[in-house]
Amino acid sequence: MRRGAGPGLGLVALAVLGACSGTPDPEQARTCRRALPTLVPAGARITVLRTAQGPQERSIRIDFAQDRDGRTALPRYAVCEFSGLSRTDLSGLTSDRGAVGGAALYLLKHYYLDTPDAALAEPGAG
Incomplete structure (x- = not known):
């Protein structure tokens, strides 16, 4: 009789999925929130709607609303990627408007x- 993977493999798979969708690192989230004001026009208000794990390993996605006087709030998002050098070393920043280029990211x-x-200028955690 051949033994199947059994419930043990299922539990391992659930644990791996749970690790991928866990709570974002608070320091990475703070770093990412601090970058948000650079993605909106001067004078715009930012309201963080949701912070979650990003699409890549070591990334955070923040969904936010951009609000300016007399205009409808715009739904926006940003994805911050972090290098392996340190937990908070920002290695990439992309928004719904595109990627932040090399020189701008460096600055x-x-x-x-x-x-x-x-x-x-950092918006609240939402």
Whole structure:
């Protein structure tokens, strides 16, 4: 009689799926939220609607609303990717409007994300 995979394999598969869809890392989510103001026009308000694991390993997706006076709120999203160098090393940023290019990403990482201005502009966790 041949033995099948049994319930053990099913439990392992569920555990792997659960690990992929788990709660996003809070520090990665903070870094990603701090990048959001750079994706909207000056004066726009951001409301974070949802934070979740992104489509790639070590990525976060934030769904948010962009609101400007006298205009209908726009649904938007951003996906932040993180390198293996450290938990919070931003290696890519893409929004519903496209990817942030190399030079802009470099400037964002090295001259904005860890500043007091970025901390003040960071939208709430939603």
